[in-house]
Amino acid sequence: MRVETKPVLQTGKEVGSELKTGADLLVKSLIEENVETIFGYPGGAVLPIYDALYRAKDAFDHILTRHEQGAIHAAEGYARVSGKPGVVIATSGPGATNLVTGIADAMMDSLPLVVFTGQVARGVIGTDAFQEADVIGITTPITKHNYQVQSISDLPRIVKEAFHIASTGRPGPVVVDIPKDISASPCNGTYDNSFHLPGYHPTIKPNPLQIKKLADALTKAKKPLILAGAGIIHGKAANLLREFAVKNNLPVTTTLLGLGSFPASNPLSLGMAGMHGTYSANMALYECDLLINIGARFDDRLTGNLAHFAPNAVVSHIDIDPAEIGKNVATQIPIVSDANAALQQLLVVVKETADHQEWLNLLNENKENYPLWYKNPKQELLPQWVMKVLHEVTNGDAIITTDVGQHQMWAAQYYTFSEPNKWVTSGGLGTMGFGFPAAIGAQLAAPDKTVVAVVGDGGFQMTLQELSVLQEKRLPVKVIIVNNGALGMVRQWQETFYEGRYSESLLSIQPDFVKLADSYDIRGYKIESQEQLETIFPEVFAYVGPVVVDCRVLQQENVYPMIAPGKGINEMIGVKP
Amino acid sequence: MKRIITAVVQNRSGVLNRVTGLLQKRQFNIESISVGHTETEGISKMTLVVDVEDNQKLEQLTKQLNKQIDVLKVSDITDKAIVARELALIKVVSTGQLRQEIQGIIEPFRASIIDVSKDSLTVQVTGKPEKLEALIDLLRPYGIKELSRTGVTAFLRGHQPSVTEINTYSLLK
Numbered sequence: 218m219r220v221e222t223k224p225v226l227q228t229g230k231e232v233g234s235e236l237k238t239g240a241d242l243l244v245k246s247l248i249e250e251n252v253e254t255i256f257g258y259p260g261g262a263v264l265p266i267y268d269a270l271y272r273a274k275d276a277f278d279h280i281l282t283r284h285e286q287g288a289i290h291a292a293e294g295y296a297r298v299s300g301k302p303g304v305v306i307a308t309s310g311p312g313a314t315n316l317v318t319g320i321a322d323a324m325m326d327s328l329p330l331v332v333f334t335g336q337v338a339r340g341v342i343g344t345d346a347f348q349e350a351d352v353i354g355i356t357t358p359i360t361k362h363n364y365q366v367q368s369i370s371d372l373p374r375i376v377k378e379a380f381h382i383a384s385t386g387r388p389g390p391v392v393v394d395i396p397k398d399i400s401a402s403p404c405n406g407t408y409d410n411s412f413h414l415p416g417y418h419p420t421i422k423p424n425p426l427q428i429k430k431l432a433d434a435l436t437k438a439k440k441p442l443i444l445a446g447a448g449i450i451h452g453k454a455a456n457l458l459r460e461f462a463v464k465n466n467l468p469v470t471t472t473l474l475g476l477g478s479f480p481a482s483n484p485l486s487l488g489m490a491g492m493h494g495t496y497s498a499n500m501a502l503y504e505c506d507l508l509i510n511i512g513a514r515f516d517d518r519l520t521g522n523l524a525h526f527a528p529n530a531v532v533s534h535i536d537i538d539p540a541e542i543g544k545n546v547a548t549q550i551p552i553v554s555d556a557n558a559a560l561q562q563l564l565v566v567v568k569e570t571a572d573h574q575e576w577l578n579l580l581n582e583n584k585e586n587y588p589l590w591y592k593n594p595k596q597e598l599l600p601q602w603v604m605k606v607l608h609e610v611t612n613g614d615a616i617i618t619t620d621v622g623q624h625q626m627w628a629a630q631y632y633t634f635s636e637p638n639k640w641v642t643s644g645g646l647g648t649m650g651f652g653f654p655a656a657i658g659a660q661l662a663a664p665d666k667t668v669v670a671v672v673g674d675g676g677f678q679m680t681l682q683e684l685s686v687l688q689e690k691r692l693p694v695k696v697i698i699v700n701n702g703a704l705g706m707v708r709q710w711q712e713t714f715y716e717g718r719y720s721e722s723l724l725s726i727q728p729d730f731v732k733l734a735d736s737y738d739i740r741g742y743k744i745e746s747q748e749q750l751e752t753i754f755p756e757v758f759a760y761v762g763p764v765v766v767d768c769r770v771l772q773q774e775n776v777y778p779m780i781a782p783g784k785g786i787n788e789m790i791g792v793k794p
Numbered sequence: 795m796k797r798i799i800t801a802v803v804q805n806r807s808g809v810l811n812r813v814t815g816l817l818q819k820r821q822f823n824i825e826s827i828s829v830g831h832t833e834t835e836g837i838s839k840m841t842l843v844v845d846v847e848d849n850q851k852l853e854q855l856t857k858q859l860n861k862q863i864d865v866l867k868v869s870d871i872t873d874k875a876i877v878a879r880e881l882a883l884i885k886v887v888s889t890g891q892l893r894q895e896i897q898g899i900i901e902p903f904r905a906s907i908i909d910v911s912k913d914s915l916t917v918q919v920t921g922k923p924e925k926l927e928a929l930i931d932l933l934r935p936y937g938i939k940e941l942s943r944t945g946v947t948a949f950l951r952g953h954q955p956s957v958t959e960i961n962t963y964s965l966l967k
Contacts, residue, residue, distance in 0.1 A: 357812055358819050362863045365807070382863060416804060416866045540857035543850060 239369045240269035240400040246376035248276055252304050254661050256280045256288035260308025262335025265400040283682040285312050287654040289319025293328050294658030297641045302329040302383045309335040310348030320390045321359040325645025329388035331379045338398035352394045361389030366399050373410035386419025387538040423554035430550050431533045432567045438507035440576040443469045448512015449478035450637040452556035461560050465570045468580050470498035472513045474644040481633035491519040492780050493626040496792045497583035502527055503787040510534045512556045515545040525785025535559045589630050590793040597771040598746055600699050604631035610754045615667040618656040620676030621647035623705035626776040628671045650679030660692045674700040684737040687763040696765045701772040709775045734765035743767045797844055798948055801859055802867040805838040809864045822855055826945030841947045878948035882926045884917045887937035903929045
């Protein structure tokens with residue numbers, strides 16, 4: 218939580234204390250918000266801000282990424298691991314538009330970000346000035362809220378509001394667009410950040426009557442099931458969830474973003490549900506008679522065809538965002554609440570549950586008979602095997618970041634998570650190029666942890682310019698390229714649904730990733746067999762420093778099991794025979 | 795089904811864009827929208843007439859509007875006792891001889907002629923949208939040169955009879 222001590226800048230002649238310009242006000246605001254790390258890229262419209270940052274050099278660690286997209290994904294990784302808002306600065310026009318993918322990604326996955334964009338001076342806004350873009354217009358549909366600062370005296374209040382909105386309720390990105398004349402103009406030294414947001418009151422505490430209804434439903438349910446989403450992680454409620462599930466013997470499945478909210482090793486865990494989830498998890502969703510969704514949003518990749526989703530269940534949905542409840546799945550017991558507060562109450566109120574041992578037995582049988590599986594050819598390196606060895610070598614304790622696609626699903630399936638905040642992935646937006654910069658942010662948020670960027674060869678090539686940052690900051694991130702020479706998930710769908718017409722999905726020309734790493738003075742390895750994997754991986758993780766590992770995996774390997782698009786959750790293909 | 799939704803909003807730059815952008819993004823169909831200041835400084839009110847498929851969609855609409863930081867209060871007042879009014883300006887082709895005839899048509903609607911020229915006159919009419927439709931239909935044979943409507947604005951009557959069926963869409967109740 219925020220420490221309420223006043224920063225040193227309040228009095229005296231310390232750095233930034235002079236409050237000469239609007240940019241100094243911004244710097245002071247950032248210090249007040251306890252910002253330590255800023256991801257950014259300078260440019261014309263933010264020159265005054267960068268000048269103020271220069272004056273306050275010791276206050277922040279500024280990470281100069283090599284592309285604004287790298288900055289915002291790094292801020293997302295930072296936010297996901299630290300739980301604090303990620304802070305980004307970019308210039309007007311192209312600087313701001315380069316952030317758009319990351320802002321949309323953070324919006325979909327509810328990550329708190331405060332993004333500062335430069336803007337042309339107020340006098341020329343609307344004249345198509347050099348490097349002008351309508352940042353407010355562009356970002357309105359993909360932010361929780363956005364501001365354009367119109368007066369210097371508003372700046373402290375707006376920054377305060379931005380951090381408040383980004384980090385409370387359902388977290389999300391907030392953009393603050395600062396015209397250059399605002400940041401450059403002298404200010405009169407007053408600093409007032411008191412604010413009032415009459416239209417913003419997130420509901421945190423659940424309605425006790427609704428909690429009671431859910432408790433009553435549990436006394437009747439023969440086939441109860443908990444679906445745990447990222448709301449558990451945002452609410453810091455993983456321990457409460459474990460306590461609640463174990464106390465009442467309730468089976469738990471998680472969403473993709475909810476991985477780590479419940480320990481995969483717990484006997485009550487069914488693993489991940491959804492398009493590439495486990496058979497036992499999906500059949501549990503199909504057959505359950507009481508579904509308790511805590512902090513998940515019933516995304517279509519989870520539910521499959523809605524007509525076949527939990528058709529016989531009483532649905533209870535606990536979510537901090539009332540608009541998520543009833544959006545996709547009709548809900549009988551809605552509970553608007555923070556996951557933490559709801560679970561605290563449930564732990565008190567739920568006294569007994571109906572006997573559901575038979576249900577648990579069935580789920581366990583499914584788990585045993587239809588586990589995740591893959592064929593094991595003699596020679597080739599299998600991606601699933603890479604994930605298994607990665608888990609072993611890192612004791613399952615690493616922070617894993619990914620892009621989107623096959624490697625993401627294999628990591629989700631085989632790198633089993635036991636704790637929250639260890640899984641950093643682009644879920645909702647499904648952004649290629651996310652994983653590597655996100656790992657940079659994750660490592661900065663958790664300097665003592667092992668951070669592994671599991672990326673595809675396609676996605677890595679979208680943001681690999683950030684290797685400079687690894688080297689510059691000597692961040693010991695391990696980049697594991699699951700290299701199948703293809704845009705794997707596209708290739709898999711073309712094989713399965715387009716009769717093997719591999720239209721533009723095979724990457725025949727690639728850099729030599731080892732040489733590439735070498736050119737940044739970063740260690741590189743190439744792994745082509747299971748044998749090499751087992752000898753090289755321990756070496757990679759024993760080394761303190763950045764490493765790039767090019768794992769040449771079997772191109773033809775597909776992600777299974779799978780629910781084909783448009784199919785129901787009970788119609789999985791590729792389940793272990 | 796057609797619903798009348800009111801949204802009390804902070805009068806900040808871009809708020810109209812936020813609301814219409816949201817409706818567009820979520821594929822809601824706006825029939826009309828009217829905005830103006832309220833009795834409180836800095837607070838405006840929007841009256842939206844929307845066409846939604848069912849209650850589930852309607853619930854989504856009000857919840858999504860409520861999520862906007864600048865939106866203070868959202869109400870679906872369709873099923874309540876309300877006063878709802880719209881204003882229309884109708885420019886009708888008319889030479890001297892027809893003026894009396896048109897005057898006769900518009901009188902029961904309590905409409906008035908607010909502009910006359912050599913070959914046209916402009917009628918101003920206020921009322922519920924159905925009343926406006928009826929007058930427009932009657933004037934159409936004379937030739938409507940131009941038509942401009944404000945969209946509905948509405949609020950609750952001072953007294954709500956207890957028999958009125960009041961639909962609420964909050965999940966909390």
